[in-house]
Structure formats: C-alpha cells, structure tokens
Amino acid sequence: AQTVTQSQPEMSVQEAETVTLSCTYDTSESDYYLFWYKQPPSRQMILVIRQEAYKQQNATENRFSVNFQKAAKSFSLKISDSQLGDAAMYFCAYRMEYGNKLVFGAGTILRVKS
Amino acid sequence: DSGVTQTPKHLITATGQRVTLRCSPRSGDLSVYWYQQSLDQGLQFLIQYYNGEERAKGNILERFSAQQFPDLHSELNLSSLELGDSALYFCASSVTVRQGASGANVLTFGAGSRLTVL
Numbered sequence: 001a002q003t004v005t006q007s008q009p010e011m012s013v014q015e016a017e018t019v020t021l022s023c024t025y026d027t028s029e030s031d032y033y034l035f036w037y038k039q040p041p042s043r044q045m046i047l048v049i050r051q052e053a054y055k056q057q058n059a060t061e062n063r064f065s066v067n068f069q070k071a072a073k074s075f076s077l078k079i080s081d082s083q084l085g086d087a088a089m090y091f092c093a094y095r096m097e098y099g100n101k102l103v104f105g106a107g108t109i110l111r112v113k114s
Numbered sequence: 115d116s117g118v119t120q121t122p123k124h125l126i127t128a129t130g131q132r133v134t135l136r137c138s139p140r141s142g143d144l145s146v147y148w149y150q151q152s153l154d155q156g157l158q159f160l161i162q163y164y165n166g167e168e169r170a171k172g173n174i175l176e177r178f179s180a181q182q183f184p185d186l187h188s189e190l191n192l193s194s195l196e197l198g199d200s201a202l203y204f205c206a207s208s209v210t211v212r213q214g215a216s217g218a219n220v221l222t223f224g225a226g227s228r229l230t231v232l
Contacts (some may be wrong), residue, residue: 035220042203044116045157045223061172091156097220100220101147102206106156 003026004094006105013082014113020067021077021108023092033095034068034075035102040088048090051075079110087112117141120205120224128232132193135227135232139186139207146188147221148180149204157204163188195231202226 001027013019025034036048049069051059058066061085067076079086092105117140127133139146148160159172161184174180177195182188192199206221 037223041149042225043157044225045206047220047222050220051143101159101162101172102157104157105157 002029002094002096002103004092004103004105006069006092006108007102009106010111011111012013012103012111012113013079015084015088017082018078018080019082019110021076021090021110025073025075025094025107027073027094027096029096030081031097033097034066035093035095036064036066036077037091037093038086039107040067040085045091048057049077056111060100082112084112084114086110116222116224118143118205118207118222118224120203120227122227123225124228124230126230126232128193129195129197131195131231132191133195133229135190135192135203135205136209136230137180137188137190137205137224139188139205140209143207143209143222143228144186145208146182147206147208148174148187148188148190149206151204151226152198153201160190192229195229197231200229200231202228 027043032053034051038048040045058093063080065078089107091107093102119138121136144165147162149157151157160174161180162170180190204226206223208221
C-alpha cells in the first residue's frame with residue numbers, strides 16, 4: 001500500500017522569509033501524481049500545487065514551488081515570501097493514477113510570524 | 115465556492131443515533147470520495163464511488179454506508195453513532211479522464227460536514 005510521510009508536525013517562518021515543508025512517499029508505481037493541499041482555520045481543503053511523476057520539471061505556482069526527487073521519493077514544498085495568510089495545515093498527498101483515491105500524509109502545521 | 119456542495123455544515127446528535135450526510139459533486143465529475151478527519155488529524159479515506167458504483171473502500175466502519183445516486187449526488191449514512199465518530203467529514207469529487215488532460219486527477223473538496231456526537 002502507498003504511504004505518505006510528513007516528518008515535520010510543525011514549522012514556523014518569519015513573514016517574507018522562505019520555508020520548505022518535507023514529504024516522502026512509498027510506492028512501487030512509476031506513474032502517479034503528487035499534491036500539496038492547504039487547510040486554513042476555515043478547514044476548507046485547498047489545492048496548492050500538483051506534480052505529475054512523468055514530468056521532470058518541478059511544478060511552480062506563484063510563490064509555491066516543489067522539489068520533486070522521483071528516485072528518492074521525495075516531494076517538498078517551498079513557500080517563498082511567506083505571508084500571514086499562508087498559516088495553515090499543509091497536507092502532502094499521493095494518487096496512483098486517474099480515478100483513484102488520494103492518500104494523505106499526517107500534515108504539517110505552518111505558523112507565520114509577523 | 116469549490117463547486118462541491120455538502121450538507122449539513124454542522125450536525126449535533128446523540129450517541130446511538132443515525133445521520134445522513136449529503137454531497138453534490140462538481141458539475142461533470144463522476145467520482146465521489148468520502149474522507150473523515152478527526153480532531154487535528156489527517157484525512158482518512160472512507161469510500162469512493164464512480165458513476166453510481168462503489169470503486170474503492172478504505173477504513174470505513176460497518177456502521178457506515180454510502181451510495182451514489184443516478185444524478186451523481188452521494189450520501190454517507192452513519193448509524194449507531196459513538197463519541198469517537200465526531201469528526202469533519204469531507205466529500206470530494208473528480209472527473210476521470212485520460213492522463214494528461216487538464217484538470218485531471220485533481221480532487222476538489224467540499225467545505226465539509228462537522229459532526230458532533232454527544
């Protein structure tokens with residue numbers, strides 16, 4: 001079974017600084033998809049960024065980027081120029097192929113200090 | 115608004131009771147997924163339906179059941195409720211298209227239904 005591990009229960013970052021959240025996963029598949037979801041205090045699950053495993057180029061979405069290391073099964077999220085609104089729980093998630101469920105990590109709480 | 119509608123938003127009930135949570139997927143999405151998030155925990159997959167048929171099952175208790183109707187909305191039924199069933203229940207939907215298609219493989223989540231069992 002696929003598993004997703006987020007080893008940092010909590011992280012802090014100063015406003016305007018950069019922070020990296022870690023995620024590793026375990027799979028025997030070669031084609032899959034990886035995601036970062038954000039859950040603010042409202043509890044809504046919001047997609048931050050996604051990465052297709054067949055793409056070598058790391059995904060970026062404005063201030064959010066990933067470092068995808070397929071051989072190491074690592075998928076970290078970098079948040080640049082952190083803002084107060086970035087404070088949330090961040091979940092890393094894996095999906096084997098289209099039509100399949102998401103498997104989530106335990107989450108990392110990100111606190112942003114002003 | 116994500117396009118996935120869940121009702122009710124909040125529900126308070128007593129142990130031993132039965133409740134039904136409802137989900138309307140985003141227009142065009144054929145798959146519906148149910149997840150449970152207990153206090154300060156990650157999301158646990160419960161069950162998935164695709165176009166009316168059960169597709170995958172996770173850690174869903176026998177006291178829980180779900181179905182997806184012809185109009186693609188889904189219901190999650192929770193019975194003989196226990197204190198430990200108090201949680202946020204999310205519904206998500208996705209469209210199933212071939213690999214590489216824009217928007218494929220993304221689950222869109224509803225706002226959740228918060229269940230409190232007293």
